[in-house]
Amino acid sequence: MDRWQYVLVLAACLAITLPLEIFRPGVYRQAWRAVRAILPVATVFVLWDEVAIWAHIWTYNPDYITGVSLPFHMPIEEVLFFLVIPLCALLTYNAVNAILERFNRR
Amino acid sequence: MTVLGYTVPAVLSVLIVCGLELTALRTGLFRRPAYWLSMVIVVGFQSLADGWLTKLSAPIVVYDSRQTLGVRFPFDIPIEDFLFGFALVTAVLLLWERQRECR
Numbered sequence: 511m512d513r514w515q516y517v518l519v520l521a522a523c524l525a526i527t528l529p530l531e532i533f534r535p536g537v538y539r540q541a542w543r544a545v546r547a548i549l550p551v552a553t554v555f556v557l558w559d560e561v562a563i564w565a566h567i568w569t570y571n572p573d574y575i576t577g578v579s580l581p582f583h584m585p586i587e588e589v590l591f592f593l594v595i596p597l598c599a600l601l602t603y604n605a606v607n608a609i610l611e612r613f614n615r616r
Numbered sequence: 617m618t619v620l621g622y623t624v625p626a627v628l629s630v631l632i633v634c635g636l637e638l639t640a641l642r643t644g645l646f647r648r649p650a651y652w653l654s655m656v657i658v659v660g661f662q663s664l665a666d667g668w669l670t671k672l673s674a675p676i677v678v679y680d681s682r683q684t685l686g687v688r689f690p691f692d693i694p695i696e697d698f699l700f701g702f703a704l705v706t707a708v709l710l711l712w713e714r715q716r717e718c719r
Contacts, residue, residue: 516676519665526661547711555704558625567621567683574676595701596708598661603654603709610650 515574516587520594530601533608537600544600552592559592560584621683626696629703636710643713651709655702662701667691 531538538544560582562568570585578586637645645651669676672692684694 516669519668519676523661523665543712543715546715547708550711551704551707554707558629562622562625565621566680568677568679571674571676571678574674592704596705599654599658599705599708600712602657603650603712606654606657607650610653 512573513576516570516585517576517590520587520590523594523598527598527601530605533605535604537597537604544597547600548593548596551596552589555592556584556589559588618682620685622679622694622696623683623685626699626703630699633703633707633710636707641710641714643710643716645706645710645713654709655705658701658705659698662698663690663693666693666697666701670694670697 560580563584564582570583570588575585575587580586580589634646637643667690670679670688670691670693672688675692679694684696687695689695
C-alpha cells in the first residue's frame with residue numbers, strides 16, 4: 511500500500527478540487543484550453559525534473575512510488591504531478607474568479 | 617561543497633516567468649486580485665501536499681542537502697519548492713489567460 515503514497519497524494523488533490531468545477535465557466539468544460547495551458551509548461555518542467563534527477567539534485571524513495579518510470583529514472587508519478595497540480599491551480603483560479611465576480615456585481 | 621543546484625534554477629524560473637509576462641505575454645494576470653488570492657490558496661494546499669512528500673521522517677522526495685539553502689519550512693518543505701510551485705502555477709495561469717484574449 512505504501513507504494514501508492516505519491517499516487518494517492520495526487521488523487522487527493524484531484525478529488526478535493528473536483529467540486530470547484532461547479533463554478534462557471536469551468537476548467538474541465540474548457541478541456542482544450544486547459545490542455546493548451548498545461549502541456550507546454552509541463553513539458554518544460556518535466557525536462558527540468560529529468561536534469562535534476564540525472565544530476566542527483568533530488569531522488570525518489572522507492573518505498574513510496576509504484577516503480578513505473580520514464581527514462582532517467584523519472585517516476586510516472588512525477589509526470590502526473592505536472593498535469594495534476596496545474597489542473598488544481600486552474601480550478602482554484604476559476605472558482606476564485608467566479609466568486610469575486612459575484613461579489614463585484616452586488 | 618554547496619552548489620545550490622535547486623536554488624539557482626528555482627530563482628531563475630520565477631524571474632523567467634515574470635519576465636515573460638512583463639515583456640511578451642502581457643496578459644495583465646498580475647493586476648488581477650483573483651490571481652493573488654488563488655496563489656494564497658495554492659500555497660496553503662501546497663504546504664499540505666508538499667509537506668507530505670518532503671517530510672524528513674518518511675520522505676517520498678529526497679533532496680541533496682548541498683543543492684538547497686537548507687531552509688525547510690513549513691513542515692520539512694525546502695523553500696525552493698515554493699519558487700518552483702510559483703513558476704509552475706503562474707506559467708500555466710498565464711497561458712490560460714492568454715487564450716482568453718485570443719478568442
